[in-house]
Amino acid sequence: MSALSEQEIQRRESLNELRKLGINPYPAEAFEINAHAADILANYEKDKTAYKTISLAGRIMTRRIMGNASFAELQDSTGRIQIYIKRDDVCPNEDKTLYNIVFKKLLDIGDFIGVKGYVFTTQTGEISIHVNEFKVLSKSLRPLPIVKRDEDGNIYDGFTDPEMRYRMRYVDLTVNPEFKEIFKIRSKVISTMRNYFNDQGWMEVETPILQSVHGGAAARPFNTYHNTLDMPLFLRIANELYLKRLIVAGFDGVYEFGKMFRNEGMDRTHNPEFTSMEIYVAYKDYIWMMAMVEECLEKVTVAVHGKSTVKVGEHEIDFAGPYEKLSMYDSILKYTGVDVSEMDETALRATCKELGIQVDASMGKGKLVDAIFGEKVEEHLIQPTYITDYPLEMTPLAKKHRSKEGLVERFELFVNGKEIANAYSELNDAIDQKERFEEQLKLAARGDDEAMAMDEDFIRALEYGMPPTSGLGIGIDRLVMMMTGQQSIQEVLFFPQMRPEKKAKVYTDDDFIAMGIPAEWVQVIRKMGFNTPEELKAANPNKVFNDLGGMRKKMKLDITMPQKEDVMSWFS
Numbered sequence: 001m002s003a004l005s006e007q008e009i010q011r012r013e014s015l016n017e018l019r020k021l022g023i024n025p026y027p028a029e030a031f032e033i034n035a036h037a038a039d040i041l042a043n044y045e046k047d048k049t050a051y052k053t054i055s056l057a058g059r060i061m062t063r064r065i066m067g068n069a070s071f072a073e074l075q076d077s078t079g080r081i082q083i084y085i086k087r088d089d090v091c092p093n094e095d096k097t098l099y100n101i102v103f104k105k106l107l108d109i110g111d112f113i114g115v116k117g118y119v120f121t122t123q124t125g126e127i128s129i130h131v132n133e134f135k136v137l138s139k140s141l142r143p144l145p146i147v148k149r150d151e152d153g154n155i156y157d158g159f160t161d162p163e164m165r166y167r168m169r170y171v172d173l174t175v176n177p178e179f180k181e182i183f184k185i186r187s188k189v190i191s192t193m194r195n196y197f198n199d200q201g202w203m204e205v206e207t208p209i210l211q212s213v214h215g216g217a218a219a220r221p222f223n224t225y226h227n228t229l230d231m232p233l234f235l236r237i238a239n240e241l242y243l244k245r246l247i248v249a250g251f252d253g254v255y256e257f258g259k260m261f262r263n264e265g266m267d268r269t270h271n272p273e274f275t276s277m278e279i280y281v282a283y284k285d286y287i288w289m290m291a292m293v294e295e296c297l298e299k300v301t302v303a304v305h306g307k308s309t310v311k312v313g314e315h316e317i318d319f320a321g322p323y324e325k326l327s328m329y330d331s332i333l334k335y336t337g338v339d340v341s342e343m344d345e346t347a348l349r350a351t352c353k354e355l356g357i358q359v360d361a362s363m364g365k366g367k368l369v370d371a372i373f374g375e376k377v378e379e380h381l382i383q384p385t386y387i388t389d390y391p392l393e394m395t396p397l398a399k400k401h402r403s404k405e406g407l408v409e410r411f412e413l414f415v416n417g418k419e420i421a422n423a424y425s426e427l428n429d430a431i432d433q434k435e436r437f438e439e440q441l442k443l444a445a446r447g448d449d450e451a452m453a454m455d456e457d458f459i460r461a462l463e464y465g466m467p468p469t470s471g472l473g474i475g476i477d478r479l480v481m482m483m484t485g486q487q488s489i490q491e492v493l494f495f496p497q498m499r500p501e502k503k504a505k506v507y508t509d510d511d512f513i514a515m516g517i518p519a520e521w522v523q524v525i526r527k528m529g530f531n532t533p534e535e536l537k538a539a540n541p542n543k544v545f546n547d548l549g550g551m552r553k554k555m556k557l558d559i560t561m562p563q564k565e566d567v568m569s570w571f572s
Helices: 004-021 037-043 098-107 162-168 167-175 178-199 240-248 286-305 328-336 345-353 365-376 428-446 456-463 476-485 509-513 518-529 533-537 541-554 564-570
Strands: 054-066 071-076 079-086 112-121 128-140 222-226 231-235 253-260 273-282 309-312 317-318 322-327 385-391 406-417 419-426 469-475
Touching: 004 098, 004 345, 004 518, 037 054, 037 071, 037 079, 037 128, 054 079, 054 128, 079 273, 079 533, 098 128, 162 167, 167 178, 178 253, 178 273, 178 286, 178 476, 240 253, 240 273, 240 456, 240 469, 253 518, 273 286, 273 476, 286 406, 286 419, 286 469, 286 476, 286 564, 322 328, 328 385, 345 365, 365 385, 406 456, 419 476, 509 518, 509 533, 518 541, 541 564
Parallel strands: 079 128, 322 385
Antiparallel strands: 054 071, 054 112, 071 079, 112 128, 222 231, 253 273, 273 469, 309 317, 385 406, 406 419, 419 469
C-alpha cells in the first residue's frame, strides 16, 4: 500500500462521497463547449449580446466560498476566467446538495468541471461567468502545487525546480501556463517550414526509424533487436540515405520532419532523442541551398515574431539574409591565428596539444580539425554564419569540392554559437561513395564508435544513378530555442529524457505498528500528515499526543485513547 498524504486521502474520500450521491466523477458523455476564456475576455466588451448563453469547461484553479454564493477561477486551454456560482441558481429546487455538499465540500482545486450560464461584469469590473448549471467532469486525486502571484502577476514561490518541471510536464504547463507559448511557437515553426516547402512543390515523406544500417551521420546509435526477423536493428541517427534513395526513385524534392536518436551525451543543447528536418532537392547544389535556407528562416522568424529579428540572451539575432560565409580553415585561422589547411594528422595532434584541446587515438584528421573548430571557433559565431568547405575526411556523404582539392561542398549554419543546419552538394558517385565508406570502416577499427557503417544497398541505389542533388538538415529543437530565447533544449521539448526517478520508500501500516502504534491509530497518524516513521519521530511528542485527542473527537472515533506514556514510547 503506497503512503498517501492527508490531502490525497481526503480527495479519495470526496471521490467516494460523490459516487454515493449518484454523481459519476468521470462521466463518459461529451460536454459541449461553445466558448473559451481568452475569447470571452478579449471580446465580451465589444459585443455583450454574443455571450448570453455560454458553455465552458476547465480546471478549478482558485475558490472563494462565501456562504450562499462563491467565486472560482476556471482554467481552460486558453487561460483563466472567473466564475460566479449562486446556490439558488444551480439548485433551483428544495434540494441544495449540489451546491452545499458537492461544490463547497467535495470539489477541490485541480478538478475539472463544465459550466453553463452567461457572461457579466462584477462590481469590481471583472468579466465573469454567472453559472446556472455545472457538472463534475473529472476528480483530481493529487493536489496541484500552489503558484503564488502578486497583484502585478509576478510569480513567487512557484513550481520552478527544472527536474520536477521536465519530469511532470503535465503539472508544469497547468500551473505555469505561460510556458505553453514555447510549444505554440514550436508548432508555428514547423508548420511555416512545411507550408514553405509545399509551396515549392516538394513532397513530405516518411522513412524508417528502425534501420539495419546506421548511416547518414557520424554518431553512436541505439541498438535494438527484431525478434521476428531475428536480426539486430538500430534506431536511426539520420534519415539521409533513405531520402536520397527517393531522389534516385525520381522525386525532385522530398523532406521529412522526424525523430532521430543518438546514443551520446546530454547537455543544454543535446538530447539523445531530437527532431530534425531533412530535405533533398534534385538538380541543386549547396550554393543554391544557402539562399533557400536564408529565405526559409526569414519566413519562419517573421511568422513567429512579425519581424526578421529575435532576441536570444543579450544578442539580437537577424535571420534576414545574406549571412556571412567563412570556410572552415579560414574560420580557424581567424579565431586562433593558426593555419591548419596543410597539416597532416601528426601536425594536427600537435596543434591540438598546443591549444589545450583533448584528443584521443581514435580521432582521424577530420575529427581533429573539428575538435579545433568546436573549441576555438563556434562560440564566436553569433549572427547567422555559414561555415563552408569542410575537409574531405569529415564528410563521407558530400561531393568533392569543384575547385579546392581535399575539401567537400558542405556548409553548416551557426547561430548564437550553435550549429542549427547542415547541408551538402550530395555525393552521387557510387564508386567514390564506396571508397568513403571503406575509410569510415578503418576509423571504426581504430575505435571510433561514431564512424559510419557500410551501406551496400545505398551504394546499389547510387549505381542506378542519382541526379545532382543538394541536401539539408535543420535541428528543429535548436531552431525553436533560438525563436523562443531559451538556453536549454529541455525547455523546448515536451518530455525530455530524464534519469529514472528516485522512488521514495513506501511505508506500510506495519512500519508504524512496529513503533508500538496500535493498528487502529495508524490511519489517524497518516491523516495528521505523517507519511513515514521518520516524519513522526521528528515531531513534538507532546503535540502529537494532544493532536491525537483532537483527531479522535473530530473524526468521532470509538477507539481507546492511548496513554501519554505509550505515545512517548513511540519516539524512543
